[in-house]
Amino acid sequence: MKAPVAAIAVNAALAFIALSTLAPLLWMLSVSLMAPGEASAQPPPLLPASPTLANFHTLFTRAGMGRYFFNSLLVASALTLVSGAFNVMAGYAFAKLNFKGRARLFALLLTTLVIPAQVAMMPLFLMLKGMGLVNTYAGVLVPGLASIFGIFLVRQYAMTLPNDLLEAARIDGASEWRIFTAVVVPLLKPIIVTLAIFTFLGSWNDFMWPLIVLTDSERHTLPVALAALSRERVQDNELMMAGSVVTVLPVLALFLAMQRYYIQGLMVGSVKG
Template sequence: MNARVSGVLVNGALVAIAAFALFPLLWMLSVSFMQPGEASAFPPPILPAHATFANYRELFERAGMGRYLFNSLIVASAITTLSLLCNLAAGYAFAKLRFRGRDRLFKSLLVALLIPAQVAMIPLFLIMKSLHLVNSYGGVIVPALATMFGIYLVRQYARSIPQELIEAARIDGAGELRIFATIVLPLLKPIVATLAIFTFLSSWNDFMWPLIVLSDEAWQTAPVALAGLSREHVQDNELMMAGSVVTTLPVLALFLVLQRHYIQGLLLGSVKG
């Protein structure tokens, strides 16, 4: 078998796998434009007989999805910005700063990666309640300010920065904050992009914690609101698909635009770590 035939077979297989993976998303988009009850027919139609935007109008005008999307945007943006600052600073400290018990402390923190997040939700809720952060943006944002995964990812990448470069800056009289801002951060740019995308996607799609800490409907995020909407309109598949589209498309578009930086950061971190 020559190289051209094998290339055609491989590319054909990849196209088939991609089509299989994308079909549910495309069908979800198609159903969102169908008339009420049309998707419940058997066999279910692939394309709408008469496309309509009525489901999207009802979603925003009557269900108030615009408010929930705004809540998700505020929460995801704040978590991404603040957690980047905390994770970058902590990861750099564990990688390049020498202090007593550094390695022992880092190894003990790694244990947090083995503990399911659900185990800590009840005590975390009690802490948020004592801080009067329940039913507020702060109740969702504060627990996500630093993650062991983000600290670990930054630390592994920061270890590749030459120590001589940092020592030279110290000899020239630069303080630690200036070294971090002007020397280290530009070198961490690939991993910053990776961590920013990962954090935004995970915080936007988070369901369990916002469901626990945000009991007031006015503060709910889009995934929680969509789950509540599905209970009220359990038979309205077209409306549910429209809600799924408006919840999924923003993060999907963000990932597609920045996927090159995301993959590059992961690969560089794995090679240099």
């Protein structure tokens, strides 16, 4: 009898934690469907009296949220593709290719992980200013083109690939590029998807760097545009919640669609003897 009781207690605790985590998101969605001013009532209602999409209509027709949504999608997608290519190639090279100074160079790269990103923002901004990349999407993308964490993640996964498989391909006469594209990349699929999710989420939610680099409001991404909108309509809670829903839903849908590969990528090596 103890086992079922323990299982029920654990499941109840997990359900409570899940509900506590989802509660703010459900409240956000509920308020986004309320009429203007309805959420300010005391006590605030849990559900809208008459659900409406007027707030979303206002966002896209008057606040220009469609443009900002496209800007975020463009930046996040481009960074995910380009950064993913660089990180996968570099991670594989550090894991399976022998070259002089490989271990020392990788150790040096890892030491940069302890440096806060904010420390490098000023010199990086000045460098981009000298290159004429301020107020361009290229300036937003440059800092994330290669990620030390991404290289590390791919390297750790690539190290689990059998060397015999790569040697067999070399014996068959395959070039290194052919081995990488035809043999290695398919085997790295779980970690590539995991890295893509990390990169897309990080870029989509990034607020500080786009705010610094993009001076033209027409090029702002969703987090920056939403912050500016909140200053203009500080009392319009329903509109702000609608903007938050527009910001959260795409990445939430992406995570749910890719969670199988995401979990598989994170669990790599956990059962390795």
